[in-house]
Amino acid sequence: MAKVAFLGLGVMGAPMAGHLQAKGHEVTVYNRTFAKAEKWVQTHGGSAAKTPREAATGADFVMACVGNDDDLRQVCTGEDGAFAGMVAGSVFVDHTTVSAAVTKELYAKADSLQISFVDAPVSGGQAGAENGVLSVMCGADEGAYQRVEPVIAAYARICRRIGESGAGQMTKMCNQIAIAGLVQGLSEALHFAEKAGLDGASVVEVISQGAAGSWQMSNRYETMIADEFDHGFAVDWMRKDLGICLDTADDIEASLPVTALVDQFYKDVQKLGGGRWDTSSLIKRLRAMG
Numbered sequence: 001m002a003k004v005a006f007l008g009l010g011v012m013g014a015p016m017a018g019h020l021q022a023k024g025h026e027v028t029v030y031n032r033t034f035a036k037a038e039k040w041v042q043t044h045g046g047s048a049a050k051t052p053r054e055a056a057t058g059a060d061f062v063m064a065c066v067g068n069d070d071d072l073r074q075v076c077t078g079e080d081g082a083f084a085g086m087v088a089g090s091v092f093v094d095h096t097t098v099s100a101a102v103t104k105e106l107y108a109k110a111d112s113l114q115i116s117f118v119d120a121p122v123s124g125g126q127a128g129a130e131n132g133v134l135s136v137m138c139g140a141d142e143g144a145y146q147r148v149e150p151v152i153a154a155y156a157r158i159c160r161r162i163g164e165s166g167a168g169q170m171t172k173m174c175n176q177i178a179i180a181g182l183v184q185g186l187s188e189a190l191h192f193a194e195k196a197g198l199d200g201a202s203v204v205e206v207i208s209q210g211a212a213g214s215w216q217m218s219n220r221y222e223t224m225i226a227d228e229f230d231h232g233f234a235v236d237w238m239r240k241d242l243g244i245c246l247d248t249a250d251d252i253e254a255s256l257p258v259t260a261l262v263d264q265f266y267k268d269v270q271k272l273g274g275g276r277w278d279t280s281s282l283i284k285r286l287r288a289m290g
């Protein structure tokens, strides 16, 4: 079993760290709001640290799941950052969804300290984290990946190395691009059913068994029909992710017309006050339009 630090005990990080402790690893957690770290220790055991550096000191593996590029830089670098506490030969695993640019920057910084840096964003949402069945997509040197895969297995259904550093974040972008248009299509179908006077649940019961079926359809149709969005993956996070996708598409000259449009629809949802609503709230925008 390994000495593991976990930085960021949010919706995703708290249950992921809990799975590591349950597997028998020696876990030290850090959270910006310290009260959450204390509460985590009361529930799971392990120990809590006041800074990322303190948590990372003596750890074989340091995992992070914070917010965005700047948040990741803050927990990694600087006097109290994790890198300052890590020793040569240890591995940093980033589960945050961030840009490939910050991944490149931190990989180089870690490399200069002889620390391995693995980008390992996740998919599967809050339920996936709580049930330990996340999909984890990694960019890493082969040797670092081999060492970290058995640790990540504590909360993953599937974990794959897609390529060198940055490939994990690029794969997560593919994931978000694939979801964006799909959620808008599902929203339009349910909105159309409402307007046509059809029973939405009956419609989904039939069409989810055919070619239109999807995870979003099976797992979100009931709450979408009930107009409930107080759960799941926040619109603010989705806009962060789509921003990363669109910036990267510019860099690599990829064409993402539907993704760009759906990003604007999410902006409308934010204007409706839905920044923390689940991403399936695109249907609320259609309802607001009449």
Ligand code: NAP
Binding pocket: 008, 009, 010, 011, 012, 013, 031, 032, 033, 036, 065, 066, 067, 068, 070, 071, 072, 074, 075, 095, 096, 097, 098, 122, 123, 124, 125, 126, 232, 233, 234, 237
């Ligand atoms: P969350 O519940 O908002 O938690 C964010 C965590 O990061 C909190 O522990 C927060 O600390 C910490 N944090 C934020 N900024 C920080 C900073 N500057 N320094 C130190 N700690 C900081 O978010 P989440 O839903 O767990 O998502 C985390 C990441 O996973 C995001 O990149 C998100 O896009 C990605 N993700 C989320 C989901 C999902 O379904 N939620 C699915 C896949 C990927 P405090 O407690 O002090 O605020």
